[in-house]
Each structure stands twice: as C-alpha cells, then as structure tokens.
Amino acid sequence: MRLAVSALLLALVATPAAAHFQEILPSDDVLPEGGTVTIDLVFTHPMERGPTMDMARPARVGVMANGAVRDLTPAIEEKKVDGKSAWTLSDTLQEPGAAVYFVEPQPYWEQAEKKWITHYSKVIVDSYASGEGWDAMVGLPVEIEPLVRPTGLWTGNLFRGIVRNDGKPVPFAEIEVEWVNDGSVTTPNEAFITQVIKADGNGVFAYAMPHAGWWGFAALIDGPKTKAPDGSEADSELGGLIWVKASDMSAASKLLIKQ
Known part of the structure; x- marks a missing residue:
C-alpha cells in the first residue's frame, strides 16, 4: 500500500503542468466570397482535447479590419463545452481584407501553479481571399506579429513571428505550440x-506545422506580482x-476534383 501511494505521489510530482491555451477559432481562415464567420472562444488544453476550464x-x-476596431463584446453568447463556460459569436465581413479577431479574457486563477x-x-x-492587411497589430499587451501571412497556408509551411510586449520585441521569449487535436492523433x-x-x-521565432488543422502559438512572459484569492502574494x-x-494539399486537390 505504501509503495502504491509513493508511486502515485512520484507520478504527480513528475507530471509537467499542462499548457493552457485560450482558443479563438473561426469557422474558417479564408472566406472566398466574404460573408459570415463564427468565432468560438474556449479555454482548454487543445492537444489533449481537454480538460476545458471555465x-x-x-x-x-473585438475585430480590427481596414484600420478600424469594432467592439464585439455585446455580441458574444455563452455556450457549454464539456460542461464548462465558453463563448461564441457570429460576425459578417462585407469588405475585402484581413479581419483580426481578438479576445482579452478575464484573469484565470490557476490553483496548481498558484498564479493568475x-x-x-x-x-x-x-475576407474575399484578399491577401491584404494580415500583419496589422491590435496593440495587445503581449502580441505576436506574424512575419508570414497566417492564412492560406499548406501543411509543412514555416510560420514565423515576432513576440512583442508593449510593442517591443522580447528577446529569447518562450513560445508553447499545440495543435487542436481532432482525435486522430495519439501522442x-x-x-x-x-x-x-x-x-x-530579436524576438523572432519559427515553426514548421507538420499536420493539417489549427495551431496555437503562445508566447509567455512573467506578469506583475499580484494578489491570490486568499490575499497572499x-x-x-x-x-x-x-x-x-494549415491545410493539406492532397485534401484540397480531392475537394477540387469533387467539385
């Protein structure tokens, strides 16, 4: 019994903390004819397909398009994912150009790591597969500036970006990368x-995406000291x-043949 308990404790200590990813995933990355896009906001562990956090x-x-920012906060609706609170919205793009959708979530208290x-x-x-405006920056406190157009990419393409904090490059920033697992891959x-x-x-990173689907790049930096829910530092x-x-060439070719 003691050996079993010891083994369990050792396993818990040895298990690395799961990476949290704030998803903001659209129904597609390119709208050839413009139109309506659905955006889903879920706080989860994408490669492991959960657990999902409230x-x-x-x-x-909001969304930034053609140099203007629209507040979409009133349009979001709550939905449940694995019994946890998540959010969704629909937006219509009527003009050509890249629309940069963004979310500033409320701070989340991670009990296991004792931090916000x-x-x-x-x-x-x-929108309209314009290929324009994709490198526009929203001005978020921590933001990745794409150096490669992040739409219309093939599997295996090299994605590059600059990590910026308050607009300035972050030297040697650490970036966590996960794929949104559809259940087809077991690690x-x-x-x-x-x-x-x-x-x-110079804050520049690169990563070649080896599988079709959505990839999340999370540049992480230490924030200011603050207070825990119990009032401690x-x-x-x-x-x-x-x-x-990223999209597979073979899958795209098959789709064109069917059409």
Whole structure:
C-alpha cells in the first residue's frame, strides 16, 4: 500500500503542468466570397482535447479590419463545452481584407501553479481571399506579429513571428505550440503534447506545422506580482497567442476534383 501511494505521489510530482491555451477559432481562415464567420472562444488544453476550464465572460472581444476596431463584446453568447463556460459569436465581413479577431479574457486563477493567467489571443480571417492587411497589430499587451501571412497556408509551411510586449520585441521569449487535436492523433508520451521553442535575440521565432488543422502559438512572459484569492502574494503570467491554420494539399486537390 505504501509503495502504491509513493508511486502515485512520484507520478504527480513528475507530471509537467499542462499548457493552457485560450482558443479563438473561426469557422474558417479564408472566406472566398466574404460573408459570415463564427468565432468560438474556449479555454482548454487543445492537444489533449481537454480538460476545458471555465471561462469567465471576456473583458473585451473585438475585430480590427481596414484600420478600424469594432467592439464585439455585446455580441458574444455563452455556450457549454464539456460542461464548462465558453463563448461564441457570429460576425459578417462585407469588405475585402484581413479581419483580426481578438479576445482579452478575464484573469484565470490557476490553483496548481498558484498564479493568475491572462492570455491575449487573436486569429486572422481573410475576407474575399484578399491577401491584404494580415500583419496589422491590435496593440495587445503581449502580441505576436506574424512575419508570414497566417492564412492560406499548406501543411509543412514555416510560420514565423515576432513576440512583442508593449510593442517591443522580447528577446529569447518562450513560445508553447499545440495543435487542436481532432482525435486522430495519439501522442507517444507527454513530451509530444506541447512543443516548446525560443525566439532569438530579436524576438523572432519559427515553426514548421507538420499536420493539417489549427495551431496555437503562445508566447509567455512573467506578469506583475499580484494578489491570490486568499490575499497572499501571487505571480501572474501574460500570454500573447496567435492561431494559424494549415491545410493539406492532397485534401484540397480531392475537394477540387469533387467539385
């Protein structure tokens, strides 16, 4: 009995903390004819397909397109994912150009790590497949500036970006990378769940996406000291996330043949 308990405690200590990702996923990354896009906001562990965490109503949700920002916070609706609170909205894009959707969530208290987590996340939707405006910056406290157009990418493409904090590059920033698992992939072990890369001295990073689907890039930095729910001193983590979709050439070719 003692050996079993000891083994369990050892396993708990050895298990790395699961990576949290603030998803902001659209129904598609390119709208060839413009139109309506659905945006889902879920706070979860994408590669492991959960667990999903309760997400409080976001502090702000918006979209930046053609140099103007629209507040979409009043349009969001709550929905349940695995019994937890998540959010969704629909938006119509009537003009060509990239629309940068973003969310500023309420800070989330992570009891296991004893810190507050705030992940500012964004995703780009290209209306009318314009190929324009995809590198526009929202001005989030922590934000990834894409150096590669993040729409219309093939599997295996190299995605590159700059991690910025208050507009300035973050040298050697750490970036966690996860794929939104559709259930088709089982990782060999925990080391494969979250990919970890570091930016160079100019805050620039690169990653080749090996599988079709949505990929999340989470640049993480230490936030200011703050207070825990019990009033004691606590750490905080700020994240800047960007979501990028990769598509298989073979799948696209089959779709064209069917059409």
